[in-house]
Structure formats: C-alpha cells, structure tokens
Amino acid sequence: MSNELKTLTEQMLPAMNQEMKEVFQVNNAPTLFYGMMHYHMGWVDADMQPISIYAGKQIRPLMCMLACAAAGGDWQQAIPAAAAIEILHNFSLIHDDIEDNSPTRRNRETVWKLWGIPQAINAGDAMFAIAHLALNRLIERGVSADIVVQSLRRFDETCVRLTQGQQADMDFETRAQVSTDEYIDMITGKTAVLVSLSMELGALIAGADPATVKNYAQFGLDLGLAFQVIDDILGIWGDEAIIGKSASTDITTKKKTLPVLYGLAQSQELQTLYATAEPNQAFVQQVVTLLGENGADTYAKEKATSYSHSALQNIEGANPQGKAGQALYQLTDMLLKRDF
Amino acid sequence: MSNELKTLTEQMLPAMNQEMKEVFQVNNAPTLFYGMMHYHMGWVDADMQPISIYAGKQIRPLMCMLACAAAGGDWQQAIPAAAAIEILHNFSLIHDDIEDNSPTRRNRETVWKLWGIPQAINAGDAMFAIAHLALNRLIERGVSADIVVQSLRRFDETCVRLTQGQQADMDFETRAQVSTDEYIDMITGKTAVLVSLSMELGALIAGADPATVKNYAQFGLDLGLAFQVIDDILGIWGDEAIIGKSASTDITTKKKTLPVLYGLAQSQELQTLYATAEPNQAFVQQVVTLLGENGADTYAKEKATSYSHSALQNIEGANPQGKAGQALYQLTDMLLKRDF
Numbered sequence: 001m002s003n004e005l006k007t008l009t010e011q012m013l014p015a016m017n018q019e020m021k022e023v024f025q026v027n028n029a030p031t032l033f034y035g036m037m038h039y040h041m042g043w044v045d046a047d048m049q050p051i052s053i054y055a056g057k058q059i060r061p062l063m064c065m066l067a068c069a070a071a072g073g074d075w076q077q078a079i080p081a082a083a084a085i086e087i088l089h090n091f092s093l094i095h096d097d098i099e100d101n102s103p104t105r106r107n108r109e110t111v112w113k114l115w116g117i118p119q120a121i122n123a124g125d126a127m128f129a130i131a132h133l134a135l136n137r138l139i140e141r142g143v144s145a146d147i148v149v150q151s152l153r154r155f156d157e158t159c160v161r162l163t164q165g166q167q168a169d170m171d172f173e174t175r176a177q178v179s180t181d182e183y184i185d186m187i188t189g190k191t192a193v194l195v196s197l198s199m200e201l202g203a204l205i206a207g208a209d210p211a212t213v214k215n216y217a218q219f220g221l222d223l224g225l226a227f228q229v230i231d232d233i234l235g236i237w238g239d240e241a242i243i244g245k246s247a248s249t250d251i252t253t254k255k256k257t258l259p260v261l262y263g264l265a266q267s268q269e270l271q272t273l274y275a276t277a278e279p280n281q282a283f284v285q286q287v288v289t290l291l292g293e294n295g296a297d298t299y300a301k302e303k304a305t306s307y308s309h310s311a312l313q314n315i316e317g318a319n320p321q322g323k324a325g326q327a328l329y330q331l332t333d334m335l336l337k338r339d340f
Numbered sequence: 341m342s343n344e345l346k347t348l349t350e351q352m353l354p355a356m357n358q359e360m361k362e363v364f365q366v367n368n369a370p371t372l373f374y375g376m377m378h379y380h381m382g383w384v385d386a387d388m389q390p391i392s393i394y395a396g397k398q399i400r401p402l403m404c405m406l407a408c409a410a411a412g413g414d415w416q417q418a419i420p421a422a423a424a425i426e427i428l429h430n431f432s433l434i435h436d437d438i439e440d441n442s443p444t445r446r447n448r449e450t451v452w453k454l455w456g457i458p459q460a461i462n463a464g465d466a467m468f469a470i471a472h473l474a475l476n477r478l479i480e481r482g483v484s485a486d487i488v489v490q491s492l493r494r495f496d497e498t499c500v501r502l503t504q505g506q507q508a509d510m511d512f513e514t515r516a517q518v519s520t521d522e523y524i525d526m527i528t529g530k531t532a533v534l535v536s537l538s539m540e541l542g543a544l545i546a547g548a549d550p551a552t553v554k555n556y557a558q559f560g561l562d563l564g565l566a567f568q569v570i571d572d573i574l575g576i577w578g579d580e581a582i583i584g585k586s587a588s589t590d591i592t593t594k595k596k597t598l599p600v601l602y603g604l605a606q607s608q609e610l611q612t613l614y615a616t617a618e619p620n621q622a623f624v625q626q627v628v629t630l631l632g633e634n635g636a637d638t639y640a641k642e643k644a645t646s647y648s649h650s651a652l653q654n655i656e657g658a659n660p661q662g663k664a665g666q667a668l669y670q671l672t673d674m675l676l677k678r679d680f
Contacts, residue, residue, distance in 0.1 A: 033507045095465060099458035118439035121461055122506050125435060128468055129499035136493045145485035152492055153476045159469035166462050167373045 002330040004323040012065045012075060012082075013058055019083040023134045036123040037130070040094055040111050053106065059331070061086045064198040066328050067216050070320030073206025077141045081151060081201040084135035088155070089194065091131055092162060094124035099170065128159075143205055151201050158197040165189020172256060180261050184225070192224030203318070212318055219314035226307035227335050232257035233300050234338065236288065251287050252279045258303065263287075263296040270294070308336045342670040344663045352405045352415060352422075353398055359423040363474045376463040377470070380434055380451050393446065399671070401426045404538040406668050407556050410660030413546025417481045421491060421541040424475035428495075429534065431471055432502060434464035439510065468499075483545055491541050498537045505529020512596060520601050524565070527598075532564030543658070552658055559654035566647035567675050572597035573640050574678065576628065591627050592619040598643065603627075603636040610634070648676045 021027075024041065025034055030048055038044045042053040061082030068078035096102075097110040098120055104110060112120035135155055138148045168186040172178045199220035203213045235250035236259055250257055254274060256264075263270050270290045277283045291297060311332065320328050361367075364381065365374055370388050378384045382393040401422030408418035436442075437450040438460055444450060452460035475495055478488045508526040512518045539560035543553045575590035576599055590597055594614060596604075603610050610630045617623045631637060651672065660668050 032511065033504050092465075095461050099461055117457070118510055119507065121435050121439055121464075122503050122510070124461075125432075125464075125468065126500055126503035126507075128465065129496045129503065132472065132496040133493065133500070136489065136496065139489055145489045148489045149476065149479050149485045149492075152489075153473065156469045156472040156476065160466055160473070163462050163466035163469065164373050167459065167466075170458055170462070171372065 002327075005327040005330040005334075008066060008069075008324060008327045009062060012062060015076065015079055016058070016061045016065065016082045016086065017055070019079045019134070019137075020087060023083060023087070023130055023137070033123075033126070036111055036115055036119065037127050039114070040123070040127075041090060042106070046109070046114055053108070056106075058086060059335075060089060060194060060198040063195065063220070063328070063331065064202040066324045066331070067199045067202025067320070068206045069202075069324030070322065070328050071203040071206035071208040071212060071216065071318070072321060073202070073208075075202075075324065077138070077143055078202050078205045080134055080137040080141060081205060082198075083137075084131050084155065085194065085198050085201070087127060087131040087134055088159070091124050091127035092166075094120055094127065096166070098124075099166070131155075138205065147204055147207075151204060154197060154200060154204075158193050161189045161193045163189075165191075165193075177264075178256055178261055180258060180265065183256070183258055183261050187228045188221070188225065191228045192221045195224035195227075196220035215314045215318035219311050219318060222307045222311035222314060223332060223335065226304055226311055229258055229300060229304040229307060230336070230338055232259060233297070233304060236260075236291065237297060248284045248288075251284045254279060259291055259296040259300040260287075262299045263291045263294050266294040266296070311336070342667075345667040345670040345674075348406060348409075348664060348667045349402060352402060355416065355419055356398070356401045356405065356422045356426065357395070359419045359474070359477075360427060363423060363427070363470055363477070373463075373466070376451055376455055376459065377467050379454070380463070380467075381430060382446070386449070386454055393448070396446075398426060399675075400429060400534060400538040403535065403560070403668070403671065404542040406664045406671070407539045407542025407660070408546045409542075409664030410662065410668050411543040411546035411548040411552060411556065411658070412661060413542070413548075415542075415664065417478070417483055418542050418545045420474055420477040420481060421545060422538075423477075424471050424495065425534065425538050425541070427467060427471040427474050428499070431464050431467035432506075434460055434467065436506070438464075439506070471495075478545065487544055487547075491544060494537060494540060494544075498533050501529045501533045503529075505531075505533075517604075518596055518601055520598060520605065523596070523598055523601050527568045528561070528565065531568045532561045535564035535567075536560035555654045555658035559651050559658060562647045562651035562654060563672060563675065566644055566651055569598055569640060569644040569647060570676070570678055572599060573637070573644060576600075576631065577637060588624045588628075591624045594619060599631055599636040599640040600627075602639045603631045603634050606634040606636070651676070 020041070021043070024037060026038065026043065030038070035044060035048045039046060042055050043050065045051050064082040064085055065075040065078045069075040093105065094111050097105055098112045098117055102110055103113045111123055132152070132155070135152055136148065138151060139145060165186050165188065168182065169190055172186065196217045197220070200213055200217035203216040208216070232250070235255070235257060236248070264274065267290055270287065273283070273286060273290070315328065315332060360381070361383070364377060366378065366383065370378070375384060375388045379386060382395050383390065385391050404422040404425055405415040405418045409415040433445065434451050437445055438452045438457055442450055443453045451463055455463070472492070472495070475492055476488065478491060479485060505526050505528065508522065509530055512526065536557045537560070540553055540557035543556040548556070572590070575595070575597060576588070604614065607630055610627065613623065613626060613630070655668065655672060
C-alpha cells in the first residue's frame with residue numbers, strides 16, 4: 001500500500017470504528033437485542049464474549065473520509081457518514097444472508113443460522129434504523145442542517161436503489177434471459193451506488209460546489225462498475241494465485257455474469273450448453289472456448305476499460321487535493337489495476 | 341364519530357393517502373419492485389391491476405396531523421410526517437408477517453406468501469427506506485432543516501424501540517417466565533412509541549415549545565399503553581358482540597397478555613394449568629376463574645385507568661386548540677372509553 005493511503009487509512013478507520021461502537025452502545029449493559037448486532041459486526045462471539053475479527057477492508061467508509069479531505073473539508077466531520085455507510089452495508093449483509101440461504105460469513109455462522117430467521121430479519125431492521133442515527137450525528141460535528149437533510153435524502157435514495165438491485169438479482173435467478181443492459185442496471189444498484197454515495201457524501205460534507213460533488217459521485221459510480229466488471233472477468237479468466245479462488249467457479253456455478261450474459265446472447269450453442277450440461281471440467285472448457293469465440297472476453301474488457309477511463313476522467317474533474325487526493329488516486333489504482 | 345373529528349378526518353386522510361402515492365411513484369410505469377409494495381398498500385391486486393381495499397383506520401397519521409393543527413401549526417406541513425409514519429407501520433407489517441409466519445392479512449395473501457420470503461424481506465427494506473424519503477419531504481413544505489433533522493432522529497430512535505419491542509415479543513414466546521414490567525416495556529416498544537411519535541412530530545412541526553412537544557409525546561405514549569391494556573382486558577372479559585371476536589381467543593391461544601402474566605406470577609395452579617392443559621372450553625373456564633380469584637382483572641383495569649388518566653393529564657397540559665383540539669379529545673374518548 002502506498003504511503004499516503006496507508007497513513008490516512010491508519011488514522012481514519014480506527015476513528016470510524018470507534019464511532020460505530022458508540023452508535024451501537026457497546027459500553028452499555030449487553031442485551032440480546034444489541035448483542036446480535038455486535039456479533040454480526042464481529043465484536044463478540046455467539047456467547048456475547050468480546051472478540052476481534054477482521055472486519056473487511058472497509059473501503060467505502062475510507063473513501064468517504066478521503067473524499068471529504070480531498071475536497072477541502074475536515075475528514076473528521078465525515079466520520080458519521082462513513083460509519084453510516086459501513087453500518088448500512090453490514091445491515092444489508094444480515095438480510096442478504098437470509099435471502100441467499102447462506103449459513104456462514106467470514107467463517108462464522110450467520111445471524112439467522114444462530115438465532116433464526118425472524119430474529120435476524122428484525123436485527124437487520126434495527127441496524128438499518130441505527131445506520132440512519134449514525135448519519136444524523138453529522139449535526140453534532142457542526143455540519144449544517146441543510147447538508148444533513150440532503151445527506152439523509154441521498155442515503156435513502158441510495159437504499160432504494162440497493163433494494164432495487166437486490167430485487168433484480170433475485171429475479172434474474174428465475175429468468176431464462178437477462179440482457180447485458182439489465183445486468184449493468186442490477187450491479188449499478190447492488191454495488192456501484194453505495195461506492196458513489198460514499199464519495200458524494202464526503203464531498204457534500206466538505207462543502208464542495210454541486211459540479212464537484214457530482215464529479216465525486218460519478219467517479220464512485222464508474223469505479224464501482226469497473227470493479228464489478230473486472231471481478232466478472234477474473235471470475236472466468238483470472239489467475240487463481242491472485243484471485244484466491246478457482247477461476248472457473250463462476251462457470252461451474254453457472255453464474256450469470258457480464259461475459260456469460262454477452263456470450264449467451266451471441267451463441268445458441270452456449271445457451272443449450274447452459275440449459276442442459278452438467279457443470280463438470282469438460283463443461284468449463286467448452287464454455288470458456290465458446291465465450292472466447294464469441295468475443296465475450298473482448299466485450300467485457302472493453303466495458304471495464306471504458307468504466308475505468310470514465311472514473312479517471314471524473315476524479316480528475318473533481319481535482320482532489322493534498323495527501324487525501326493522492327491517497328484517492330492510489331486507492332483507485334489498487335482497485336482498477338488488477339490484471340485482466 | 342363526532343363532528344370535528346369526522347370533518348377533519350375527511351380532509352386530512354385523503355391528503356395523506358395522496359402523499360403516499362406520490363412517494364411510491366404510483367403514476368410511473370409499474371415494475372415488480374414497486375408493485376409488491378403497491379400490493380401490500382392495497383392499491384393493486386397480485387396481478388398488478390388497480391383495486392381499492394380498506395387501508396385500516398390510519399389513526400396514527402391522523403393524530404400526527406391533528407396534533408400539528410392543535411398545537412397551532414398548519415396540518416398540511418405535517419402531511420409528509422403522517423405519510424412516513426403510515427409507511428413505517430406498513431413496512432413493519434411486511435416483516436412481521438414473515439416473522440409470525442402469517443399467510444394472510446386483511447383477507448389477502450401476504451407479500452411473502454405470494455413472492456417468497458427473500459423478495460418480501462427486500463420489499464420491506466425498500467419500504468423502510470421510502471418511509472424515510474417521505475419524512476424528508478418535510479423540507480419541501482417549508483419546515484426548517486433543523487426540525488427536519490430532529491424529526492428524522494426521533495423517527496429512527498422510535499424505529500429502534502419498535503424493533504426492540506418486536507425482539508422482546510419473539511423472545512417471550514420461548515421463555516417460561518415474563519414479568520409484567522417486561523411486558524409493559526415490550527408493548528411500549530411494539531405499540532406505544534409509534535403513537536407517541538405521531539403526536540410528537542405533529543407538535544414539533546407546528547413549532548411548539550419543548551414542554552408542549554413533550555406533553556404531546558407523553559400523551560401519545562400513555563394513550564398507546566392504555567389502548568393496549570384495554571385490548572388485553574377485552575381479549576378475556578370483553579363483550580364478543582363489541583370486540584368482534586370470541587372473548588376467549590387470547591386464552592385458548594395461551595397468549596401472554598398483561599392479566600395472564602399477572603395471574604401466572606400470583607398462582608402456581610395457573611402456571612401448571614398453562615404448562616400442561618389442553619386449551620379447551622373447560623380450560624378457558626378454569627383460567628378465567630383463577631384470573632378473577634387472583635385479582636388479575638382488577639390489576640389490569642387499574643393499569644388501564646392509570647394510563648388513561650395520565651394520557652388525559654398530558655393532553656390537558658398540551659392544551660390543544662381549535663377544532664383539531666376538540667377532534668383530538670373526541671378521538672381519545674373513542675379509543676379509551678371502550679367498556680371494560
């Protein structure tokens with residue numbers, strides 16, 4: 001990790017994690033109500049004993065605080081927004097785990113697996129409300145009420161887009177045909193809008209002008225899309241040593257990622273194969289060959305390049321300043337310059 | 341229904357329902373995403389064809405608008421808050437129906453029964469976000485940003501209490517012993533805080549001073565508690581012709597309402613009966629006799645009377661004005677003066 005990015009990450013993320021613990025009342029007498037949420041956050045085990053497990057990369061809240069500083073603001077004013085975004089993300093995981101019937105997450109049992117679906121739905125709802133309360137704390141850091149109201153509105157508009165993306169994703173599983181446009185719209189909701197919100201709120205809290213706020217938001221959106229499409233490419237053609245999982249996983253699970261959807265639209269042969277064949281090693285070979293013959297890799301790489309370029313144009317338009325600005329470029333590099 | 345209450349209800353509720361339809365984008369091209377929510381609101385059938393079914397009494401949003409007018413405000417400014425509260429209530433029903441495994445609501449299949457649990461969880465989440473967007477529209481009616489931020493904070497603090505109440509209610513089902521204090525705390529969360537919020541936001545939007553806002557909030561809290569305890573009493577000793585269901589339903593389902601919990605704490609005999617007996621007609625007779633012998637009816641009636649008195653003291657302290665003030669008293673009468 002580059003120097004500015006590392007230094008700022010080590011300052012910002014502990015402050016954000018401290019903020020989250022205050023919002024979740026970690027120091028009050030523990031109850032099962034808060035306990036289930038503390039468990040999900042990785043702060044206690046299933047017996048409510050304190051533990052500390054890896055909380056994930058927390059890239060979204062980091063981006064929010066970096067954007068605030070890079071747009072000329074005080075990043076500490078953006079801590080409540082960063083915490084709100086991280087809590088929102090975690091809330092969505094509680095419900096996603098139920099919706100996807102996932103028994104484990106980060107090598108631990110999921111909330112629904114431990115306490116049942118009804119309690120897990122309710123714990124997620126509580127965490128959704130708490131995410132809003134986290135954001136509301138902007139007012140205590142001297143952010144103007146006008147900007148707090150606007151931040152809350154953008155937060156909830158983003159939540160609607162997130163649930164729209166999730167709805168589409170679930171819907172796609174039951175459908176025979178999904179267009180690449182529908183897929184892009186789905187990942188925009190599921191992935192890109194929350195990255196975009198992180199950047200947007202940071203710039204908004206910094207008091208940036210509307211055009212600059214828009215640049216940060218569009219940068220986040222393009223970055224999120226580029227990142228997801230690169231993931232899709234690596235899920236088929238990636239180097240196993242780098243991505244840490246079998247590169248053919250997305251094929252054996254017949255996951256409808258962007259290259260696959262493009263290939264299916266081009267090739268009747270591929271459609272028949274997906275509809276009928278057992279997903280064994282021969283299947284993987286055939287699919288990869290057909291995707292290549294139909295230009296699915298070229299198409300996806302062009303998409304990824306196009307989103308990456310647009311992201312870079314927008315971050316240049318935003319003209320981020322100082323060490324936080326450098327850190328933003330370094331982070332962008334890390335996320336986009338994965339070999340594909 | 342008395343004159344002022346009837347007149348104001350006929351003005352206020354249509355305006356609130358119109359506001360909800362705008363927030364839910366009823367006029368845009370229908371999608372399944374919004375369609376599931378429109379179905380739950382009673383605006384379309386399962387095939388997305390427009391229908392109109394009874395939407396419930398909508399007492400909470402009515403109270404919010406009445407409180408605003410009675411506290412000297414313009415009730416139309418409170419429409420976004422009233423809509424937000426009604427949407428919040430409806431969101432909670434979508435998730436409650438999953439949590440309680442209820443296949444029908446208002447004689448129609450529930451959202452999860454029609455579209456499955458994963459989609460229903462997600463539709464509820466979307467509606468929760470939309471409730472916040474509804475409240476955010478206060479700013480467009482000229483309410484100050486400071487009051488909007490405060491309203492949003494109170495809204496989410498209330499949501500946390502709602503989920504706490506729901507968590508406790510589910511927890512009680514698995515527990516052998518529940519104290520009457522724990523029960524009161526549970527119904528405070530499940531029922532009273534939302535009534536309280538309705539009154540509080542109305543007064544807040546009217547620009548009432550903090551003491552008056554507090555009176556309205558406390559009035560709502562006491563009213564909600566009184567209403568629930570009266571419901572508990574009628575569920576055992578009520579007149580079937582008036583309450584519209586068999587008065588012994590709460591006994592045959594072994595529901596742990598306030599009189600029952602009081603009786604269980606007093607009587608070992610009742611405990612044994614609840615733990616072992618088949619809930620037939622003889623069981624109902626025995627339980628009602630034991631509850632009477634142990635003073636459970638007297639205890640519950642004293643509680644109901646005490647909350648009712650406190651409610652009336654607080655509404656008098658709030659000193660509601662004009663026709664809306666009269667309507668508030670009439671509504672209170674309707675809710676509290678049920679024979680018990």
